[in-house]
Amino acid sequence: MRKLKNSELERISVENFKSSDKTSIVIVLDNVRSALNVGSAFRTADAFLIEKIYLCGICATPPNNDIRKSALGSTESVDWEKIEKTEEVIQKLKQKGYKVVAIEQTENASLLNNFSSLNKNPIAIVFGHEINGVSQSVLNLCDESIEIPQFGTKHSLNISVSLGIVVWELWKQINK
Numbered sequence: 351m352r353k354l355k356n357s358e359l360e361r362i363s364v365e366n367f368k369s370s371d372k373t374s375i376v377i378v379l380d381n382v383r384s385a386l387n388v389g390s391a392f393r394t395a396d397a398f399l400i401e402k403i404y405l406c407g408i409c410a411t412p413p414n415n416d417i418r419k420s421a422l423g424s425t426e427s428v429d430w431e432k433i434e435k436t437e438e439v440i441q442k443l444k445q446k447g448y449k450v451v452a453i454e455q456t457e458n459a460s461l462l463n464n465f466s467s468l469n470k471n472p473i474a475i476v477f478g479h480e481i482n483g484v485s486q487s488v489l490n491l492c493d494e495s496i497e498i499p500q501f502g503t504k505h506s507l508n509i510s511v512s513l514g515i516v517v518w519e520l521w522k523q524i525n526k
Contacts, residue, residue, distance in 0.1 A: 367427040372401040373521055374472035376443060378450075380436040380488050381407035381479040382509055389420030390510030391477075396424035398521045401472070403428055406436035420510075440476070440491040448474045452495040453516055454484045455505070459497035462519055475516060477509050 362370070377391055377400055388410050395403055405411050411432045412418070412425040433439050440450050449471045476492060478484030489495070498507060498515055507515070 364427045367396070367399070368429075370399055373399045373524055374401065375517065375520055375524070376401050376448065376472065376474040377403045377513070377517075378436060378439055378443075378474055378476040379403065379405050379409050379509075380476055380484050381482075382409050382477065383480055384509070385410035385414050385416030386420045387480065387509045388414075389417040389422075389425075391513055392417065392421040392424040392428050392430070394510070394514050394517050395428045398517050400428065400517065403430040404436075404439045405430060405432045406439055407434065436476070436485065436488045437491060440474070440488060443474045444491070444493075446472075448472050449494075450474045450476065450492045452476045452478070452484045452489050452492040453498070453512055454478060454489065454495045455497050456489065456495040459495040462496050462498050462516060465496050465519075466523065473520065475520070477513055480509060 375398070377395055379388060379391060382388055382391075388405065391403055394400070409432070410417055412421075412430070417425060443450055451473060453475055476484050476488060478488070484492075496516065498512060500507070
């Protein structure tokens, strides 16, 4: 086994990324306080050709040194928008036909491994504050929620980890 060199990875340019067909997923960050987590969201969004990221509330925005550290340039490729009120973003996305799904531990949440209600509609996935999660006012507007099954003592994952797990699973379903 030999580790691949960067030149062998067949990376596309930022221009090619911007003109590529995107995965029909939008990421909404609801008051995510860590700029490092925001940067990780950009990096995951770049990896899976995500349509757009909405940065809401207290989320840091590019340019920001901590975002830059974890995003590794993906703020240049991924489309993003800063909107103060997450509720406004949710309403806007629903009007455009998006199914809005909170990634949160709630009553009647679908376990990610059982979630399969992706039809032809695009999906918006909402991630919340590192301690408080997705705010209740935002949950009230969501169509449903997904919970990542966990079996240890904490039942809590970092947003960057959760985002990677959820995007990968949804990407697999969309690209069957």
